[in-house]
Amino acid sequence: MVGEVCFVNNKSTNEFAIEARGLNVFYGSFRAVKDITLTVRRNQITAFIGPSGCGKSTLLRAFNRMNELIPTAHAAGEVLYHGQNIYAPGVDPVEVRRRIGMVFQKPNPFPKTIYENVAWGAAINGYRGNLADLVEQSLRQAALWDEVKDKLRQSALALSGGQQQRLCIARAIAVKPDIILMDEPASALDPIATLKIEELMRELAQNYTIIIVTHNMQQAARASDFTAFLLMDEDRAGTLIEYGPTRQIFTRPKDQRTEDYITGRFG
Amino acid sequence: MTSSASQTRPTTQEVDGFDARLVERKRTGAIWHSVFVAATLIGIIALMALLYTVIVQSFGLAAVENKTDPATLAVNGVPLEALDKEELVEILQAGISAGVMRRYESEQPFAERTRENVYALVLERIVQPKVVGSWSLTDSLFRRSAIEAEVAQEHPQAKLVFRSWLRPTFLTQPQASVPELAGVRTAILGSLWTILITLLIAFPIGVGAAIYLEEYAGDSWLTRAIQTNITNLAGVPSIIYGMLGLTIFVRMLEPLTGGALFGAVDQTTANGRTILSAGLTLALLILPLLIINSQEAIRAVPRSLRQASYGLGATQWQTIWHHVLPSALPGILTGNILAISRAIGETAPLVVIGASTFIVIDPNGPFAKFTTLPIQIYQWTARPQAEFRNIAAAAIVVLLVMLLSLNAAAVLLRNRYSRW
Numbered sequence: 121m122v123g124e125v126c127f128v129n130n131k132s133t134n135e136f137a138i139e140a141r142g143l144n145v146f147y148g149s150f151r152a153v154k155d156i157t158l159t160v161r162r163n164q165i166t167a168f169i170g171p172s173g174c175g176k177s178t179l180l181r182a183f184n185r186m187n188e189l190i191p192t193a194h195a196a197g198e199v200l201y202h203g204q205n206i207y208a209p210g211v212d213p214v215e216v217r218r219r220i221g222m223v224f225q226k227p228n229p230f231p232k233t234i235y236e237n238v239a240w241g242a243a244i245n246g247y248r249g250n251l252a253d254l255v256e257q258s259l260r261q262a263a264l265w266d267e268v269k270d271k272l273r274q275s276a277l278a279l280s281g282g283q284q285q286r287l288c289i290a291r292a293i294a295v296k297p298d299i300i301l302m303d304e305p306a307s308a309l310d311p312i313a314t315l316k317i318e319e320l321m322r323e324l325a326q327n328y329t330i331i332i333v334t335h336n337m338q339q340a341a342r343a344s345d346f347t348a349f350l351l352m353d354e355d356r357a358g359t360l361i362e363y364g365p366t367r368q369i370f371t372r373p374k375d376q377r378t379e380d381y382i383t384g385r386f387g
Numbered sequence: 388m389t390s391s392a393s394q395t396r397p398t399t400q401e402v403d404g405f406d407a408r409l410v411e412r413k414r415t416g417a418i419w420h421s422v423f424v425a426a427t428l429i430g431i432i433a434l435m436a437l438l439y440t441v442i443v444q445s446f447g448l449a450a451v452e453n454k455t456d457p458a459t460l461a462v463n464g465v466p467l468e469a470l471d472k473e474e475l476v477e478i479l480q481a482g483i484s485a486g487v488m489r490r491y492e493s494e495q496p497f498a499e500r501t502r503e504n505v506y507a508l509v510l511e512r513i514v515q516p517k518v519v520g521s522w523s524l525t526d527s528l529f530r531r532s533a534i535e536a537e538v539a540q541e542h543p544q545a546k547l548v549f550r551s552w553l554r555p556t557f558l559t560q561p562q563a564s565v566p567e568l569a570g571v572r573t574a575i576l577g578s579l580w581t582i583l584i585t586l587l588i589a590f591p592i593g594v595g596a597a598i599y600l601e602e603y604a605g606d607s608w609l610t611r612a613i614q615t616n617i618t619n620l621a622g623v624p625s626i627i628y629g630m631l632g633l634t635i636f637v638r639m640l641e642p643l644t645g646g647a648l649f650g651a652v653d654q655t656t657a658n659g660r661t662i663l664s665a666g667l668t669l670a671l672l673i674l675p676l677l678i679i680n681s682q683e684a685i686r687a688v689p690r691s692l693r694q695a696s697y698g699l700g701a702t703q704w705q706t707i708w709h710h711v712l713p714s715a716l717p718g719i720l721t722g723n724i725l726a727i728s729r730a731i732g733e734t735a736p737l738v739v740i741g742a743s744t745f746i747v748i749d750p751n752g753p754f755a756k757f758t759t760l761p762i763q764i765y766q767w768t769a770r771p772q773a774e775f776r777n778i779a780a781a782a783i784v785v786l787l788v789m790l791l792s793l794n795a796a797a798v799l800l801r802n803r804y805s806r807w
Contacts, residue, residue, distance in 0.1 A: 184698070186694070189693070189697060191606060214700050214701070214702050217699070218699070218700025219700075221698060221699065222698035223698075224691060224694060224695065224698070226691060228691035228695045229695075230692065230695065230696075230710060231692075231714065240699070240709065241699030241700065244701055244709070245699075292699070295699050295700055
């Protein structure tokens with residue numbers, strides 16, 4: 121595989137949005153994530169849960185090659201997106217990250233205006249349509265339009281934490297990704313703002329595939345369709361213990377360790 | 388615990404294994420507090436002493452003796468100050484030898500000289516005012532009658548005037564051999580030209596190197612070696628940069644720095660001791676400082692900002708250009724201006740590369756011979772006559788004002804760009 125790689129969009133024929141096969145992530149010689157194989161369903165919300173340090177954020181970031189920003193990190197194994205391994209030589213991580221967007225734990229709007237925050241990603245990716253329309257559409261999808269429509273030219277940093285996080289979601293939507301990765305998107309927010317984000321995720325799932333990492337088991341139970349439970353093994357490497365529909369994981373877990381975790385016996 | 392002990396130290400509760408010793412702890416704190424206050428006070432006193440000596444030298448009484456009374460030079464009742472250029476040239480021709488006149492003509496033809504320039508020459512060669520004595524501001528204020536008596540006795544011809552050595556003509560006159568007429572115009576221009584060249588060279592190279600080291604270079608032994616060397620270079624004494632500049636810019640690159648390569652100057656008198664050499668040397672001198680300052684500013688940009696940018700599918704360059712550099716800009720600017728302030732005050736490397744101390748013609752470009760303010764101050768303080776110390780003090784005030792305005796500009800720029 122050499123040169124430009126195209127991701128063919130064939131939503132109708134493909135039930136899976138993204139798939140990890142034997143995925144390992146290393147920081148230097150330390151293996152943070154070990155032999156993960158799982159498939160993420162299209163237009164569903166998949167939650168990664170597990171105790172601190174179990175590698176769920178690392179796994180999430182492996183789906184859009186975000187780990188590569190850490191100089192020592194590297195991945196082995198495959199992540200298939202539209203049948204194409206995103207780790208294959210010739211695949212540009214920049215292209216991957218536009219298709220697979222990301223929302224971070226702490227709201228991190230650019231120190232620019234609200235409008236620029238949403239428009240920038242599209243502009244640098246060569247969006248040919250009307251930017252103003254795109255900004256409005258993205259902010260509406262992120263349930264933020266009514267709150268900010270009169271202050272688009274004001275600083276994004278003047279918004280509240282919850283609004284900033286929804287702005288970050290609007291910013292991610294504006295580059296028209298397939299999948300949105302969310303790394304504990306509500307952990308820095310109060311319960312009301314958290315609820316808004318969860319409602320928003322439900323809305324967005326109609327058009328996007330969402331993968332969310334969360335510390336909050338109630339959140340996973342409330343907001344996700346599928347749940348993956350990860351745990352550190354004896355080498356401190358994150359392994360997948362159990363993966364299945366959220367209802368089943370939370371009511372009839374197959375693995376004893378999953379049951380112990382969700383019932384609060386450890387973690 | 389006895390009852391008397393518990394009365395004298397009510398906070399002590401030795402019962403549970405703690406001995407609070409609150410009084411002693413607070414006393415230790417108070418001692419350190421006063422040490423820090425004293426350190427600050429010593430600094431302030433030193434600064435005040437410096438300002439005091441400079442100000443006291445810049446103003447004061449002076450006894451001036453003219454060789455020729457300007458009143459006798461009046462033409463048809465028009466006083467000397469009001470004469471036009473042609474009349475001044477005639478006075479000059481009548482008063483000095485033809486040889487000296489030719490020398491002035493060859494330095495700069497009289498047709499091209501301004502009226503102010505010719506007037507200065509008349510003052511210098513014909514009137515020849517001579518300061519026969521000068522007194523500091525404190526003496527002038529508190530011992531005025533004693534000074535008047537002294538002047539009347541020793542210099543009956545002299546006129547006692549209150550003189551601010553820092554006066555408009557001091558800023559507009561070029562260097563001259565008598566302190567009465569000397570000014571810092573050429574030195575200010577030389578300093579500004581040198582700084583301009585330093586800035587033009589050091590800013591892009593420094594910021595560029597900082598971007599490379601922070602954003603692109605990986606963590607290899609090579610980058611670590613480069614980093615260590617840059618840090619060490621920032622501490623190398625400036626005179627060593629002077630030697631470097633002398634060897635490379637003045638000697639080896641003489642055709643380039645002397646301007647002969649470009650045909651910009653007279654081939655016969657061209658040499659490498661030019662503003663360009665000085666600017667290049669100072670650029671090298673502040674480059675390590677500038678790289679380190681810019682690197683720190685870039686490093687201070689939060690990682691979350693970069694991640695947000697990459698997460699949207701931005702390339703590395705788009706991330707740097709749109710987010711990292713704008714966020715780092717206030718810090719980069721502040722660091723740069725502080726480095727430039729250092730360059731303005733540098734004397735040693737310029738002495739080594741051969742800045743002239745006696746320049747009467749304005750520097751007119753990168754290939755001009757030059758002097759700078761610190762060089763001028765250094766040269767004046769080395770003179771034996773007391774009056775040169777007065778104008779050196781005045782020049783120090785000028786230099787300090789220049790530095791302070793640069794620092795003020797740094798603060799303004801930082802405030803402007805951190806608000807968006």
